[in-house]
Amino acid sequence: MVTSQDPDPDLTGLGPRLPSPLHEAADERFARCGVRLLLKRDDLIHPELIGNKWRKLAPNLSAARGRTVVTFGGAYSNHLRATAAAGRLLGLRTVGVVRGQELADRPLNPSLARCAADGMRLSFVDRSTYRRKTDPRTLAKVLRDIGADAEDTYVVPEGGSNAAAVRGCRALGEELRGRADVVAVACGTGGTLAGLAAGLDPGQRVLGVPILKGGFLGGDVRDLQTAAFGGPRGEWWLDERFHFGGYARTTPELDAFAVDFEERHGLGVERLYVAKLLYGVTALAAEGAFPRGTTVAAVVTGAPFDA
Structure with missing residues (x-):
């Protein structure tokens, strides 16, 4: 198992699936841009403690x-x-x-x-x-x-998102070392991005797609990295264009994109975070933001809510 911080044995007993699977998503929208898309399926870590929630909660629950x-x-x-x-x-x-x-x-x-x-x-x-x-x-x-x-x-x-959570999320980057040129992740409070960037190899970059409206996330990420590691770590940047107006906001355009992505790839797309991330990555590929030959790994941090 690739991990930077083993959880408490009682948490391990819950049976997390680590490292989470990494699947290629063949998609002509990326292929015609010369970009390869991978999906890092953190939504499959645990049926109830999904994705970055496991990575952030496990060290905190141990500390509790x-x-x-x-x-x-x-x-x-x-x-x-x-x-x-x-x-x-x-x-x-x-x-x-x-x-x-x-x-x-x-x-x-x-x-x-x-x-x-x-x-x-x-x-x-x-x-x-x-x-x-x-x-x-x-x-x-x-x-x-x-x-x-x-x-x-x-x-x-x-x-x-605190120092313990950021250190827990470092394992996500470690699992992706050498597997992608760019790792893309949806960002709420910035903890996942902060840890992910710290775990990657030099030269790998992280694209953060903020979901909350506002321009303060970069400072939050730097503060979290300082609290966790004593200073900035890794290479990352933010693109704030794809939040569709802020947290919990969706549009018919976004819903149509999510339905289309689900049909193409057989993946249930969580709307608040994952759909916006995938929409943003697809738009950036179409804009030529990724050089031809780039491999992009999009982190699937959640699954649709089944009431």
């Missing part, structure tokens, strides 16, 4: 050492779903702090309902508080409000 795991996310957060599933599978208590106090009095959407069914306690906070959640005083108040005992609580940040 049985304590209650408190973490953060929006109403459709894949990270919350994965943390809740991990809690059920490992017998850990989990609390999800959800962005949007107004949601507290509404029926749970399918994603949050799955979290609750897996035993996660949900606590809704107003959006202003949520934006300040990394401030120590705000975090302390949030923990007090949910009745969390500081001695028995392990806090995982939004998206699971």
